Amino acid sequence: MTSVTSAPVPARTVLNSADIDRALTRIAHEILEANKGSKDLVLLGIPRRGYPLAVRLAEKIAAADSSVDAAAIVGQLDVTMFRDDLSHQGTRPPYPTKLPRTGIDNKVVVLIDDVLYSGRTIRAALDALIDLGRPRIVRLAVLIDRGHRELPIRADHVGKNLPTSSSEKVRVRLEETDTPPGGAPTNEVVIEGGS
Amino acid sequence: MAGNTGTYLIRGASILGGEPADLLIRDGVIAGTGTGLSAGDATVIDAAGLVALPGMVDVHTHLREPGREDAETVETGTRAAALGGYTAVHAMANSTPVADTAGVVEQVYTLGRTAGWVDVRPVGAVTVGLAGEQLAELGAMADSRARVRMFSDDGICVHDPVLMRRALEYVKAFDGVVAQHAQEPRLTAGAQMNEGEVSAVLGLTGWPAVAEESIIARDVLLAQHVGSRLHVCHVSTAGSVEIVRWAKERGIDVTAEVTPHHLLLTDDLVRSYDPVFKVNPPLRTDADVQALRAGLADGTIDVVGTDHAPHPSEHKECEWAQAAMGMTGLETALSVVQHTMIETGLMGWADFARVTSTTPARIGRLGDQGRPLEAGEPANVILVDPAARWTVDPYRMATMGRNSPFKGRELPGKVVATFFKGHPTVLDGELNTPYPYAAAPAGAA
Amino acid sequence: MKHLLSTQDLSRSNAISILDTAEEMAAVGDREVKKLPALRGRTVVNLFFEDSTRTRISFEAAAKRLSADVINFAAKGSSVSKGESLKDTAQTLSAMGADAVVIRHWASGAPHRLAATDWIDAAVINAGDGTHEHPTQALLDAFTMRRHWARLSGTGSEGADLKGMRVAIAGDVLHSRVARSNVWLLRTLGADVTLVAPPTLLPIGVEKWPCKVSYNLDDTLAQGVDAVMMLRVQGERMNASFFPSTREYSRRWGFDDNRLRALDRLGMKDTIIMHPGPMNRGLEISAAAADSPRSTVLAQVRNGVSVRMAALYLLLSGDTREPAQPVLATAGTAHTKESN
Numbered sequence: 001m002t003s004v005t006s007a008p009v010p011a012r013t014v015l016n017s018a019d020i021d022r023a024l025t026r027i028a029h030e031i032l033e034a035n036k037g038s039k040d041l042v043l044l045g046i047p048r049r050g051y052p053l054a055v056r057l058a059e060k061i062a063a064a065d066s067s068v069d070a071a072a073i074v075g076q077l078d079v080t081m082f083r084d085d086l087s088h089q090g091t092r093p094p095y096p097t098k099l100p101r102t103g104i105d106n107k108v109v110v111l112i113d114d115v116l117y118s119g120r121t122i123r124a125a126l127d128a129l130i131d132l133g134r135p136r137i138v139r140l141a142v143l144i145d146r147g148h149r150e151l152p153i154r155a156d157h158v159g160k161n162l163p164t165s166s167s168e169k170v171r172v173r174l175e176e177t178d179t180p181p182g183g184a185p186t187n188e189v190v191i192e193g194g195s
Numbered sequence: 196m197a198g199n200t201g202t203y204l205i206r207g208a209s210i211l212g213g214e215p216a217d218l219l220i221r222d223g224v225i226a227g228t229g230t231g232l233s234a235g236d237a238t239v240i241d242a243a244g245l246v247a248l249p250g251m252v253d254v255h256t257h258l259r260e261p262g263r264e265d266a267e268t269v270e271t272g273t274r275a276a277a278l279g280g281y282t283a284v285h286a287m288a289n290s291t292p293v294a295d296t297a298g299v300v301e302q303v304y305t306l307g308r309t310a311g312w313v314d315v316r317p318v319g320a321v322t323v324g325l326a327g328e329q330l331a332e333l334g335a336m337a338d339s340r341a342r343v344r345m346f347s348d349d350g351i352c353v354h355d356p357v358l359m360r361r362a363l364e365y366v367k368a369f370d371g372v373v374a375q376h377a378q379e380p381r382l383t384a385g386a387q388m389n390e391g392e393v394s395a396v397l398g399l400t401g402w403p404a405v406a407e408e409s410i411i412a413r414d415v416l417l418a419q420h421v422g423s424r425l426h427v428c429h430v431s432t433a434g435s436v437e438i439v440r441w442a443k444e445r446g447i448d449v450t451a452e453v454t455p456h457h458l459l460l461t462d463d464l465v466r467s468y469d470p471v472f473k474v475n476p477p478l479r480t481d482a483d484v485q486a487l488r489a490g491l492a493d494g495t496i497d498v499v500g501t502d503h504a505p506h507p508s509e510h511k512e513c514e515w516a517q518a519a520m521g522m523t524g525l526e527t528a529l530s531v532v533q534h535t536m537i538e539t540g541l542m543g544w545a546d547f548a549r550v551t552s553t554t555p556a557r558i559g560r561l562g563d564q565g566r567p568l569e570a571g572e573p574a575n576v577i578l579v580d581p582a583a584r585w586t587v588d589p590y591r592m593a594t595m596g597r598n599s600p601f602k603g604r605e606l607p608g609k610v611v612a613t614f615f616k617g618h619p620t621v622l623d624g625e626l627n628t629p630y631p632y633a634a635a636p637a638g639a640a
Numbered sequence: 641m642k643h644l645l646s647t648q649d650l651s652r653s654n655a656i657s658i659l660d661t662a663e664e665m666a667a668v669g670d671r672e673v674k675k676l677p678a679l680r681g682r683t684v685v686n687l688f689f690e691d692s693t694r695t696r697i698s699f700e701a702a703a704k705r706l707s708a709d710v711i712n713f714a715a716k717g718s719s720v721s722k723g724e725s726l727k728d729t730a731q732t733l734s735a736m737g738a739d740a741v742v743i744r745h746w747a748s749g750a751p752h753r754l755a756a757t758d759w760i761d762a763a764v765i766n767a768g769d770g771t772h773e774h775p776t777q778a779l780l781d782a783f784t785m786r787r788h789w790a791r792l793s794g795t796g797s798e799g800a801d802l803k804g805m806r807v808a809i810a811g812d813v814l815h816s817r818v819a820r821s822n823v824w825l826l827r828t829l830g831a832d833v834t835l836v837a838p839p840t841l842l843p844i845g846v847e848k849w850p851c852k853v854s855y856n857l858d859d860t861l862a863q864g865v866d867a868v869m870m871l872r873v874q875g876e877r878m879n880a881s882f883f884p885s886t887r888e889y890s891r892r893w894g895f896d897d898n899r900l901r902a903l904d905r906l907g908m909k910d911t912i913i914m915h916p917g918p919m920n921r922g923l924e925i926s927a928a929a930a931d932s933p934r935s936t937v938l939a940q941v942r943n944g945v946s947v948r949m950a951a952l953y954l955l956l957s958g959d960t961r962e963p964a965q966p967v968l969a970t971a972g973t974a975h976t977k978e979s980n
Contacts, residue, residue: 081953082676082677091953091954093660093954096667096798130673131671131673394843394844395845396648396820398748399771467752468748468750468756513726513753514726514749515750
């Protein structure tokens with residue numbers, strides 16, 4: 001972790017609320033296109049921010065295909081217990097894992113996360129998924145791909161490719177998870193730091 | 196050169212905390228006091244800033260020998276005593292074999308003389324084998340070379356009231372005293388610590404105060420009834436202090452002793468489950484500590500006795516329930532009493548001398564100890580630096596026991612020199628040499 | 641959190657964190673693959689100086705579900721037969737590479753000595769020490785109560801405490817580590833506790849505990865309770881005069897069929913009956929009470945594995961050299977909990 005200083009960190013906004021919304025709309029259509037429709041689709045968001053993104057994507061898919069019940073295809077997949085860096089990160093209690101009522105067996109599971117970086121979170125998610133059932137196909141959709149992969153993992157659907165240096169931090173703020181109490185809802189993607 | 200234990204001039208010591216004066220020690224006695232004494236051929240000891248006190252007398256020590264030499268020997272225990280400012284110690288009888296015959300008490304007496312660091316006065320057991328059934332040969336022990344005057348089953352209570360009565364009566368024949376370890380055994384079966392709020396939370400069987408107080412109450416009434424004197428070991432509760440006070444008001448000949456650790460430590464320390472705090476009688480509450488201090492200050496409690504109880508480390512580095520009971524105390528006694536009684540303003544150095552030397556000597560009938568610091572008296576004298584501060588480190592003590600509850604604490608006061616019968620056993624705060632009995636005249640005590 | 645030795649010094653946030661983590665661990669038990677790789681490569685040693693097959697198996701199951709390796713060490717050494725010393729045993733285990741030691745001991749304070757000295761470096765979990773504490777038992781009891789309480793109020797368990805729940809704990813409090821651990825934890829979680837026992841089986845100093853005390857079980861039930869926890873009582877205690885006979889004890893302080901009917905008569909339809917086990921049917925609890933639908937005894941056993949999984953996970957994963965901080969994840973996601 002970089003040290004916390006009180007001096008303002010240089011930051012630039014790369015996606016605002018409207019940008020995020022457009023990216024998600026495009027991803028929703030790509031998901032439908034790759035699957036040739038909505039049959040057997042399940043969206044599993046990886047906490048914390050993957051889940052609200054999955055909820056938004058499900059709503060957009062339902063808007064495009066009236067046979068879809070958005071709430072019925074969304075779920076949450078917690079990967080804490082499957083991480084490979086448990087003994088270096090400090091104890092984190094797990095988030096709940098909630099699968100849609102129809103389960104994941106034989107389904108087309110799309111994993112949703114906010115930022116794809118080293119790929120280790122997705123590797124852990126694949127391990128978690130296998131212990132839960134046997135999906136027919138697994139795909140990956142992310143809002144941001146910032147490069148620097150350490151494992152052979154790639155996303156099928158990307159909101160924006162953001163080449164970054166490892167000294168930079170990518171901050172995603174979504175109104176569902178990052179609204180301060182009494183504050184204004186924000187949706188943005190910001191790059192902090194650098195040089 | 197007979198009787199030559201050297202000549203020493205102690206210059207400018209505060210006598211019993213009072214005006215500075217000189218003390219000339221020659222041939223085992225105080226040859227003179229005053230100011231501006233001439234040194235002559237004496238070794239001069241600059242005692243500016245030091246307090247001169249009569250050598251301390253411990254009414255209650257465990258030297259462990261014979262039988263438990265893995266814990267302490269007479270040699271190591273008396274070295275510790277000398278460093279602590281003692282010139283006489285009463286060695287309790289719970290050795291292996293028990294000191295219940297003339298043979299064993301003479302053995303302990305001889306070991307003490309051979310070591311030569313302090314006057315070792317063996318305590319005789321009250322009952323054979325400490326079993327509480329049959330009186331030991333108290334008269335034979337009194338007549339032996341050890342000249343036993345104090346009798347105690349310490350470690351164990353003489354709980355049978357008939358036996359206690361007989362013992363109190365019998366010792367009158369030779370001016371002896373029974374020293375009772377007050378602990379009703381059935382009320383304290385399996386007891387691990389003081390019974391109270393802390394024991395309730397810690398899940399340790401309690402040792403209720405009433406188990407000590409009820410025995411003391413019974414014993415003072417017995418002593419009154421048979422007209423005998425009684426000594427109560429290691430008083431530990433406020434209630435016990437009140438009972439002793441009540442008894443003295445009625446003219447009952449009872450004396451009482453308190454340990455340094457009971458003047459300072461409370462049962463809150465047991466929350467750590469560290470067996471260094473396991474002792475019998477147990478550490479009590481703060482209210483008890485305050486009552487004990489007040490009792491010592493006003494004379495209800497007559498003396499300080501260390502109950503020095505060394506144990507090998509494997510008996511303390513274990514679960515609480517498995518651990519042995521006892522704390523070391525010879526080398527920390529003076530500092531703890533200074534810290535709890537003198538620095539709090541409850542006592543002065545003159546009172547200190549009374550409770551650590553004069554009165555203990557009287558109780559044990561030691562004619563040559565606890566004497567005034569005046570010309571003609573035996574030179575059992577110590578020099579103390581009250582301004583010194585030191586941190587207790589059990590590994591740097593002379594006692595073999597590492598079980599000091601004051602480990603790591605900073606305490607005031609240091610013994611700079613100890614003169615035993617005019618010979619310095621301790622100089623500059625370090626052990627010097629033991630008393631040269633072989634070189635002394637045949638009549639030397 | 642480096643060790644789990646007692647509930648007395650367990651903060652509210654740590655306690656709720658353990659219970660919430662246990663909910664997730666319970667979910668694992670419902671899956672096809674009842675295993676998580678979180679503690680793969682770690683070694684958990686069960687160091688039991690007192691016989692207890694049930695607790696040992698519970699800890700063993702918990703460790704194995706987290707993929708840890710388990711070593712069982714039934715140590716000899718009682719007040720009667722001194723085996724290898726606690727110090728030597730601990731150092732041997734340390735040399736064998738134990739990451740966590742689950743210790744049950746007949747001497748109060750033994751786990752504290754292990755944790756306080758430098759004999760071992762591992763995390764220490766107290767599985768019951770003498771008459772002092774049994775923290776995982778209290779945690780699984782609280783877990784069981786919390787699920788019940790949350791269900792009654794229609795909310796999810798996650799993040800919840802036990803505020804307002806009335807709990808009666810009846811039996812041999814003096815000799816019970818389960819009672820002590822429960823009193824502290826229930827107080828921390830906001831429940832109202834009443835201890836019920838004959839005066840001889842209540843410790844001196846209990847009046848200072850954060851709970852009420854009563855000698856009368858019927859009065860306590862009549863005043864309303866949401867959970868009644870019966871403690872095991874040893875019949876042999878009558879030989880040390882703690883009570884005159886088992887018959888009199890049962891009649892006055894046992895949860896017999898009369899008291900079971902009283903719960904119905906008093907309209908307390910949701911009150912649960914708990915017992916840490918093993919039960920003395922007929923002494924402190926009647927067979928009908930033990931087997932009634934109100935009894936949570938089996939749920940307690942099941943929940944024991946989940947709670948112990950949570951404890952092992954929270955102690956062993958993560959950098960244990962960090963200073964103790966509240967482990968609770970910041971509440972952020974507003975998600976509803978699907979019931980298990």
